[in-house]
Amino acid sequence: MARVPVHPGLFELDGGTLRLVGGYSPSSGRFHFPSAPVCPYTGADDVEEVTLPEQGRLWSWTAVNAAPPGYSGPAPYGFGVVELENGLRVVGRLTEPDPGALSKGQPMRVVPEEIGTDEDGRAVVTWAFAPSAGEG
């Protein structure tokens, strides 16, 4: 099935892999996500788009048990923050919807997740974090 990102510019999709696209400001030395026209920490306009590390560790997590307004994808779904290998903490869906199955600091990796179909029948894809057993 053809796939379409939930929003342009957030990530690169290549087959089964997804890479988040963030911003890096050489003058501040800091990363952010999603990439913004200026560095959110200093206002510097030297932001370069970079792909962010695929691996990280689980920093906080929960599950959303009922679909919130404006959302028509599957529920319940996992929701959390993963600290990437470059220190940036990113909010995202988790592929594991049971909070009891997750633990602090466990290795996670970013993956594509389908959250529905658009009017042309294409799968709508967003980023999510999945436990990556045995790594890290």
Next chain:
Amino acid sequence: MADVGVQIAGVGMHPFGRFDKDVTTIGVEAVRAALAEAGHPPIDAAFCGTAYGGVASGHKVLGALGLTGPPIVDVEAGCASGGAALELAAVALAAGRFESVLVFGIEKMPKGVIRSSFFDPWQEQAGLTPAPAYFALRARRLMIDTGITKEDLAAVVVKNRRHGVENPDAMFRKKVSIAEVLESRLVCDPLHLFMLCSPNEGAAAVVLRAGEGGVRLRSAVLRSHLPGSVLSEATPMAGDDEGVTPPSALAAAEAYERAGIAPADLDVVECQDTDAARELLSWQELGLCEPGEQPKILAGGHFALGGRLPVNPSGGLLSKGEPLGASALGQVVEVVRQLRGECGARQVEGARVGLSHTIGRGANACVVILSR
């Protein structure tokens, strides 16, 4: 602002809950009560806090009262809207621009999980917007960082709901037990339904006047967030630094300094408790305790009515519910009534100095200090 002499001339409330009337009518009742207490002074300006009211909400309330003519400005700062309105009024009075200013907050919230224009449509589509989920992530981190347990979170609800029994303006007026809180529906682990405030309807109003005597506004400070914290109320998609000072701490530090007091001087506090963990964070951000001290304080009942520093004697938002634009001023009304000794069974005996605190989307925090 500590020495300008701003006094509270009158306060008024419309109870928080669900009502079969429009937001203008709800606002009129609160404003009319506050003006009556103040002796119907000529109003030089009005600031109205609201997030969901729509265009010229404050104007409609004053129009219904035949009080248009002076400037009427709606103020939106998420959950801190009413506090932001109060700060603007206080600054205008301090500058000598006005003699009497009306500040009020009104709201009639949609039911259920709050839908916010703060987010882009794709964020809703991706499931990245529910406020209770962000509250839950913050609660989990608080538990990891400090050893606070789910039972401690439930104990906050037990405390506030017990206080709320005595507040006729509250939505929920029944005591709950730890077990009942933990048996309520799991919304976003670790947060259960009773640990989350309910969006609802209501209004609160305050008339400020230049002058001395009665309850005085010692400081009203609004501060926004510094970027970095991924779980701040600014709700970013990413952040790289949890060490930044949160806006509540920035606002509190400035408010204490302007008022010339320290946390130890406080007799009563109304703080943001949109969820149970938020209240425990507020304690440390306002300097009421050290991080990690919360379980001991809860167990000792130190911040309950009858303890050394009652926090949320009104029952908090966990009992009152949260009409966004009105909630901050609802806290101010409670502190004013506490300082006047009007609170009956929930009265903090001999209260002379009080603080109220809210923090809203966009991460504006407001801290107000009052004394008599």
